[in-house]
Every structure is written in structure tokens, then in C-alpha cells.
Amino acid sequence: MSEILQVKQLEKYYGKNGVLTKALDDVTFSVERGEFVSIMGPSGSGKTTLLNCIATFDRMSAGDILIEGASLANMSASQAETFRRDQLGFVFQEFQLLTTLTAFENIALALTIQGVKEPNVTKRIMTIAERLDIVGILDKFPSQLSGGQKQRVAAARALVTNPVLILADEPTGALDSKSANQLLETLKYTHEQDQTAILLVTHDALAASYSDRVIFIKDGQFFNELYRGKENRNEFFQRIMEILIVLGGQNG
Amino acid sequence: MVKQLAIRNLKRSIQDYRIYLFTFTFSITIVYLFQSLVNQQTSIALSQNQLGLMNTILRALEGVNIFVVIAFSALLAGANGFLLKRRQQEFAIYYALGMKQHQVAQLLALETFGTGVIALILGIILGVAISQIMILMTAQLFQTTVINYQFLFSWIAILKTSVYFLIIIIGIFLLNYWQLKRYRITSLLKNKQKTYELKRVLQQRLVLEWSGATLLILSGYFFLQSTWFSKYFFVSIIVSLCMILTCIWLNITSVKLVFQLLIRSKYHYLKQLRFVTIRTSWQQINEHLWSIVGMSLLIVSAWSILTLSFSYRHTSEAVIQTIAPYDATIVFHSYESDKVASPVDLLLEKGVDVKALGDITMTNIYTTETTLNDLLAEYNMANASLYTFFDHGAPSFLRVITYDDYVNIAQLLGIEPIRTRGHEVLFLTNMDDMLPVFEDYLQTHETIDIDGQRYGIREDGYIKLGIENEDFSRQMLIAVVPEREAKWPQYTTVLNVMYDQKKSMQAEQLLDEMYQTLINFDEKQNQYDTQYGSFSVLTKQHVSEQVIGETALVVYIGMYSSIIILLACATLLSLHQLTFVIERKSEYQTLLDIGSSKKQMYQQLKKQMIVYFIVPVLLAFPQVLAILWLMVKLALEIEAGSTMISLAVSTGIIILIIGGYCIVSIQSGWRMFMKQK
Secondary structure (H helix, E strand, O other): OOEEEEEEEEEEEEOOOOOOEEEEEEEEEEEEOOOEEEEEOEOOOOHHHHHHHHOOOOOOOEEEEEEOOEEOOOOOHHHHHHHHHHHEEEEOOOOOOOOOOOHHHHHHHHHHHHOOOOOHHHHHHHHHHHHHOOHHHOOOOHHHOOHHHHHHHHHHHHHOOOOOEEEEEOOOOOOOHHHHHHHHHHHHHHHHHHOOEEEEEOOOHHHHOOOOEEEEEEOOEEEEEEEOOOOOHHHHHHHHHHHHHHHOOOEO | OHHHHHHHHHHHHHHHOHHHHHHHHHHHHHHHHHHOHHHHHHHEOOOHHHHHHHHHHHHHHHHHHHHHHHHHHHHHHHHHHHHHHHOHHHHHHHHHOOOOHHHHHHHHHHHHHHHHHHHHHHHHHHHHHHHHHHHHHHHHHOOOOEOOOOOOOOHHHHHHHHHHHHHHHHHHHHHHHHHHHHOOHHHHHOOOOOOOOOOOOOHHHHHHHHHHHHHHHHHHHHHHHOOHHHHOHHHHHHHHHHHHHHHHHHHHHHHHHHHHHHHHOHHHHOOOOHHHHHHHHHHHHHHOHHHHHHHHHHHHHHHHHHHHHHHHHHHHHHHHHHHOOOOEEEEEEEOOOOOOOOHHHHHHHOOOOHHHOEEEEEEEEEEEEEEHHHHHOOOHHHOHHHHHHHEEOEEOEEEEEEHHHHHHHHHHHOOOOOOOOOOEEEEEEOOOOHHHHHHHHHHHOOEEEEOOEEEEEEEEEEEEOOOOOOOOOOOOOEEEEOHHHOOOOEEEEEEEEEEOHHHHHHHHHHHHHHHHHHHOOOHHHHHHOOOOEEEEEEEHHHHHHHHHHHHHHHHHHHHHHHHHHHHHHHHHHHHHHHHHHHHOHHHHHHHHHOOOOHHHHHHHHHHHHHHHHHHHHHHHHHHHHHHHHHHHHHOOOOOHHHHHHHHHHHHHHHHHHHHHHHHHHHHHHHHHHHHHO
16 A cells, blocks of 8 residues: 655644744654544644644644645645645535535535536536435535534535545534444445545544544644554444543543 | 724724725715815806806705715614624623723724724815816816816815714714614624525526516506506506516516526536525525615616716707707797887887897797697607696697798798798797607698688698797797788797807897896896886807706716715625625635635635626616616607717716725625635
């Protein structure tokens, strides 16, 4: 397996006039193609900052991030936009669906931004909708959907462009346990079918137990990592919980 | 602390809501400009008559000012209400932190007065600058030149404008304070995230509604076209009102239908981010549908007023030659019907030697007992504008001149007189609208009955010609009969004069003195009265000044009120948009997050704003055309050709104001979004 994401000695500072806060300090790790990796850590540990740097929402202060060999460090704003559009898929905690658009149109958004034209747009949406079991709700507006349905639509929007890497920021945070499990099963299935790499930021050990590997960070630094190997999900969950106890502090 | 907070808030709101400040400033500029007109009099070469007309304009503008102040109060209060609503949470935090109500009131007062004073200073500076240019426009409107130019700076205008706006500012503050007092902290703190529920509208129902409304309007039109219009006036008023309501209904249905059709056209719909523009615009428009339809009606009124006032000006210039074809007309109104003395001799006794002024004709006007209603009542339906002229309480009697007098008039004007045979009559009028009516009459009649006497009508014997100068076209119909037939009472004699080129200045001066004496209500008024009758005089110069002055009045008031209406609409549209951008910033952010480029985002925002600004204008356009068509048909002073030119000019002004606000809104909206990102 080749490396799809490489994070090299990543540093991120905030502040000015000599008063600097280090949000990320010398973080290094990589993600293989088709790997499902979770990032866990206490509140303020730098999980979301790390995700924002990888997503090009935020600029890194030092180090480098390579996605499919392309360095994000020297990318211009315009190149970053193109990169984000073509290579990444996003699933957010609050779904971030456009309330004026139907589920179909929300998914179509990702494709039309890429310049995909009809009838390919409808064809690709129907394929992903069947896989995520949302065909019946495609003409509904977000306000007419449950939390789980909304998140599946958001996942469909992230997956429909066939990105090399899906970045999911607490995607189960606003869901009940049943919907959360459904979504995670879906993500897992997609990841296995399409060999799409997933980077999941979560404070939920159960969500993390779906992944192949969990990276723990604390105070902006790499703390530990767990490989699932041949363990089942329950066993892996238990090991994650053990690390979390050692890690201490409030997760989130 | 409150002062510092107020200054900080002021800076922030000026940056965020430059539209509000822009409107406030521009409103003050407009009011100042029209207030300062009084000072322009000294710099422009105006005759005695024009000065009188200028004063009429100023008095009329005083009246319009009341409307303006009310309109601006409503506009600024509405705009400020938007801002206040946006800051509900901020005020809740002030209260939660222990700020007293009087401190919040003080903060609000400082902010409101701060903004007001900044706008007042900027508005007046701009007003003073523009008034230097406006003087040229006034001179142009009065068709005169600027003399004795001096820097225009009117303390009275500044004082009046300041007083008007201080009243508005105090009003806004009181309204804000009252609104603030009604809020509860808990409700203020609650994060009101708007959720949008879009109702699905059945396309078939919309098509039915749209067709129904169109059918009703067409039926109404045919009803008003029919003879019922005049016979059942009250019913016609009801029908007209129903048509206006149906127009509103049609507007609403049209907007809904167009958006539904756009959404249904899947292939084009899913191209680029077009569907986002359509859905977002539809959502916004749906949310403010009544407000947009209301604004479209306001735009209709502003657009029509502007077009008609420009058109009136345009027409008026052309009309002068028609209504005042002679250099001067002196009319003698005899007390008795028997001619006892020549008006020329009577004038000579008063020191006016008419014959020395140039070429003259003397025309006796006879009044018959035949009314225009008797003759043409059934034909006037073709042209409803004449309806009121035919019989407006007092009957209009047919007036008659002799053929010989007609020939003299034609010769004086240098035109070839039409020849008649035997018992034939000709007809003269200076009203364009009379022509189709009489043509209708001629299709079924070869003769005409005047006081029981039957006359043949000369083929093509219907001429557009005025037999005297008028200050507006009102010579309904003059019959030209053979000399021997003129046996009706004769009370009026008209002396038309074409000045001798060499003496035209002195002639005009002499007759102007006579005119001024006659129109000024003082003891000298009787100077031209004789024991046989009295005189009146009207030179082409007087008519020209009168028409141009009236035109200036119409143009000024038209421009003043229209610009204010347009400003109000543009500001409201803009505030709707900016509020929408703030409320929906997270959704715009999502677009960026999932890969939309900044350029695409900007385009998206731009398109959405353009659609929102353009919808009320597009709704207004067919209605403006309908109104103009009606006015061309009905109004005496409006012509189709000049109306088209005026429509182009007024459309330019609409595009400039609405478009200008649209551009500023796009820039402000984008800046606000990028700042809050």
C-alpha cells in the first residue's frame, strides 16, 4: 500500500507580538491508501487544528503535509481550492447542508463545483444514493430529514466525487447511537469497497473502534497510536478505552 | 465607557452597513438640493413670469417635502430596525453584564445621533457640491442661461434640512428605544437560527392561477375599452381597482411560476452552481414576496412618474408651436354681441398701436347653440381623454369663424388655405386628440347640423390649426362657415399679430407690459377696460415661458419624488440581501469548505444579489409599459414618440440607482462574508 497522506513535523502556532501558542508541535504520521484512521485526544489537544491544516482551511506554521505526494506547504490559495475540490471529501459534525437545496441538490453541489455535467450528475448521485440507502429522501429538504438522514446525505456529498481522502470531523457528534452506528457502518463499507482513505477526528471511542488505526495526540504532540490488526471491534474498543484512561483529561 | 463603546460600535456599523450610511447621506443630499433651489434664482436669467413660476415650484416642493420627510422616516426607521434586529444578542449581553437600561439607551442615542451627524455633514457637503452643477440643470429647464454665477451655499437650506433630519433621527431613536424595551433578555439571548421551510407549489395550480389572472386583466381591459366605461363610471372604477389587485396577483404568480419552471428544467438547472442561485434567490424572494411585490409597485410609480415628467417636457417643447402659432394674440371680450367699436381703435385709445407692431388679422368668433356633446358624443368613446372636455358640467358650444377670417389667418401664417364650395364647412382644432374623433365622425357623416342648418363637410377639410395663442391646447373644434352664414352672436374678437422683424423687441416689451398689468391684481388692472369690453393678451414668449416653467415644475417634482422612491426600494433590497448574507454565512462557508473556489463563491453571491434586485424591476417593466400606453392614449400632453425617448432616459436612471445599490451590496456582502469567515 502506498502512502496517501504524509504529515511531516507539522507545527502550528497562534498569536502575535511574541506571545505564541503552539497548537501542534512536531506531529508526524502517515495514512496509507484505503486506510481508515481515527485521531483522538482531549479537548484542546489540536485534533481539529490538525484536520484544518490537512483540509487546507488553515495554513501550517512549519513542517509539511503531502497528499498523494503533493506538498500543501507551498500551495497558493487558488491551488489549495482546486486541491480541496478534487482530492478531498468532507463530513462535518453539524452536517453543513444547504437548507435551501434538496438532498439531491446538496449532493449535486460537490459535482457541479467540479464542473461535472448532466446526465453524469444524476447518474453518479443515484449510484451513491442507492449505496447509502437515501434514494427515497433525495427530493426532501434538510428540514424534512432526521439527523441520521442528514448525515448520510452529507456523507454522500463527500463520497460522490470519489475523493482520495475523506476528512470527517466528529461526524457522529450530533447523532443518536443508532444513526451514528449506521453512518459508521456506511463509511466503513465505502472505505472497504472503494479503498478510500478516511481520517476521522472523534472523541467517541466507539466511532474510533471502526477504524484500522487510532492516533492519539495530547497538547499538540503525537502521544500514541493503536493498530487494530486482527482484533474484532470490541477488543479494539477496549484497548482504545485503556489508552484514553492513560491519556486522561476530558475528551472532546 | 458607554462613549467608547458607542464609538467602537459606530465604526463597526459604518463599515458593515455602509448602505445605511450611504442612503442616509444621499437622502440628506437630495433634500438639501431641492431646498437650495431658492438660492439659484439669483444666478439664472429669469423673466418676471419665470420668477413667478419658480416660486410656484418652490411652494410645490415645500408640499412634496412633507411626503419626502415621511418617506425617509419610514425608510430609515425600517433600515434601522434591520440593524437593531441583528444586534439583539449584543444588547442582551449588555443587560446580562449588568448594564442599566438608561446606559443602553445612552449608547443607542450616541450611536443613532453619531450616524445621523456624520450623514448630515457628508450629505450637506455633497449637496453643496452637486447644487453647483444643478444650477446648470435649472437654467437648462427654464431654457435660459446662468448669469452672475456665485458659489451656492444656502444657510436656509442647511437649516431646514438639518431640522427635518434631526426630527427623523429623534424619531428613529425613540422607535429603537421602544423596541429595545420590549425585548426580554432570555429571548434576546436565544440563538435564532433560521430554518427554511420551502413549500412546494403545484405547477398546474400556478399555470391555472397565472392564466386566470391574465384573462381577468384582459377582460378588464376590453371592458374599459367598451362604451360601458363611460356609461357606468362607478363600475369602471371598481373594475380598475380589481385590475390593480389582479396585477398584484399576477405579479406574485409570475414570480412563482418562473422559479418553478427554472427548477424543473433539470438539464440547465444543474449546470455549474446555477441551481444554488435559483434556489437561494427563490428562497429569499419567497420570504419577502409581498415586500418585493410592494417594491415593484413603488418602482412602477417612480418609473412612470420619471418617464411622464421627462416626456411632458419633451412634448411641451413641441407643443408650443401648436398652441401658440402667433407672435401675439390680443382678445377682445365684448360686453354686447353687437359690434359697436373696432378693438384696434379701442386699443389705440389705450396707447397700443397694434397695426404698428407688424402684420395683424382680426377674427370674429361666433358661438352657436350646438354643443360638442350633441355632435360628437357617440364618437368620443374612441378617445376617452376628450370625454371630460366635451361636457364637464357646463356644455362646450361649437364656435364658428367665417371663411374670410380663416383665409386671413392662413395667409398670416404663410400656409395655403383650403378652398371650400358653396355650403361647405371646414373644421379647425389645435388638439391632436380631436383628429381621430372627427375622423370617426366623417366615416359615417358627409354633412353636419349646426343649429338646425345642414352643411356639407369639405373632404380633408379637417385642419390642425389654432385660431389664437393658448397657454395649453384647448381649442376643441372651430367650424369655418361661409361669410354670409355667420349670424350667431359674436362676443369675442381675436387679433393675431406677427411682429415686424425690426420691431419685435419693442413689440414684445409693449405687449408684455400690457400682459403684466392685466395679470397683476392691482388698481392698474382696469387700465385696458373699455365701455364696450375688456382685453386679454398672450404672446408666444409668455406661452413659452409658461409651458417651460410648468415643465420644470413637473420635471423637478417628478425627479424628486421618483428618486426618493427608488432610493427607498434600493435600500430595502440591499438590506434584505446583507441580512441574508449574515444569516447564511455558515452555508456560504460550506460551499468554500467542500471545494468551491472564492471566485465561484463571489460569482454565486453576485448572481444571487443581481436576481434579487432585478426581479422587482422586471415585474415593474410591463406595468410601466401599460401605464405609459394608457397615458399616451389618454393624456393630452403625452406623445408616443417622446415617451419612448423618455422611457429610455428614465430606465437609465433606474438602472443607475438600482444597479448602483446592487453593486455596493455585492461588494459589502462579499466583504462582510470574508470578514466573518
